[in-house]
Amino acid sequence: MAVFSLHTQLAADTSLIGRLSGCQLLLMNDARYPWLILVPEQDGLRELHELNDKAFHAVTLAIKSLSTSLQTLTAAPKMNVAALGNLVPQLHIHIIARRHDDAAWPGPVWGVGAAEPYSDDERLVLLATLREQLDLDAA
Amino acid sequence: MAVFSLHTQLAADTSLIGRLSGCQLLLMNDARYPWLILVPEQDGLRELHELNDKAFHAVTLAIKSLSTSLQTLTAAPKMNVAALGNLVPQLHIHIIARRHDDAAWPGPVWGVGAAEPYSDDERLVLLATLREQLDLDAA
Numbered sequence: 001m002a003v004f005s006l007h008t009q010l011a012a013d014t015s016l017i018g019r020l021s022g023c024q025l026l027l028m029n030d031a032r033y034p035w036l037i038l039v040p041e042q043d044g045l046r047e048l049h050e051l052n053d054k055a056f057h058a059v060t061l062a063i064k065s066l067s068t069s070l071q072t073l074t075a076a077p078k079m080n081v082a083a084l085g086n087l088v089p090q091l092h093i094h095i096i097a098r099r100h101d102d103a104a105w106p107g108p109v110w111g112v113g114a115a116e117p118y119s120d121d122e123r124l125v126l127l128a129t130l131r132e133q134l135d136l137d138a139a
Numbered sequence: 140m141a142v143f144s145l146h147t148q149l150a151a152d153t154s155l156i157g158r159l160s161g162c163q164l165l166l167m168n169d170a171r172y173p174w175l176i177l178v179p180e181q182d183g184l185r186e187l188h189e190l191n192d193k194a195f196h197a198v199t200l201a202i203k204s205l206s207t208s209l210q211t212l213t214a215a216p217k218m219n220v221a222a223l224g225n226l227v228p229q230l231h232i233h234i235i236a237r238r239h240d241d242a243a244w245p246g247p248v249w250g251v252g253a254a255e256p257y258s259d260d261e262r263l264v265l266l267a268t269l270r271e272q273l274d275l276d277a278a
């Protein structure tokens with residue numbers, strides 16, 4: 001079995017929150033939006049439909065759970081869920097809480113302006129909150 | 140049970156291909172991209188995670204099947220799958236075949252330029268092909 005390694009761009013742009021359903025759950029380091037990224041830990045995947053039926057079921061249930069929880073946590077009026085991968089080919093699913101006054105509303109977030117990184121303190125507090133509130137595998 | 144009605148913007152922008160898994164399957168009338176839209180026929184839904192577990196399973200399996208089939212039919216190097224709904228609140232899922240030379244590549248398609256409608260002949264031929272090739276409910 002091939003060893004999974006996270007794409008260098010995803011590794012550079014995110015922090016690991018934890019694991020669930022055979023995936024790494026990442027926090028995008030962009031304070032403009034509460035933005036999770038779910039990455040199935042299988043090398044070579046590019047498309048959501050390439051997951052076998054069992055993994056697809058697990059990953060989509062994780063998406064449902066995370067989208068529900070992130071909307072509750074943030075009280076966001078809208079969630080955006082997407083698997084694009086035009087620039088970073090490794091399969092990854094975006095789960096983003098949107099607000100009517102955020103930097104890209106009502107457009108999509110990708111390619112809009114520059115990321116605004118969290119401060120170290122903000123990021124550590126947010127990661128701790130997410131690890132506590134989201135339904136992750138035990139560390 | 141409330142009567143489902145398709146959002147007027149979706150009705151204006153698309154043609155009905157057929158039905159599967161409790162959804163309407165629509166063709167976006169934009170010849171720049173092979174672009175399907177799946178709309179669960181339940182009034183009042185805004186988020187993917189609002190589907191109950193049974194409907195969520197059916198809808199996500201339909202997404203998997205349609206994404207696989209559309210990529211095969213179009214030989215597209217990349218698929219984009221997304222539930223956004225920032226402008227049109229009725230829950231709808233985009234399944235889009237992307238090419239490296241399409242009008243928005245490598246960005247997302249939403250909000251880029253103006254749709255280029257199919258001619259009536261093109262549209263009828265494409266709808267017939269999709270009805271034949273996709274795994275839809277019997278009409």
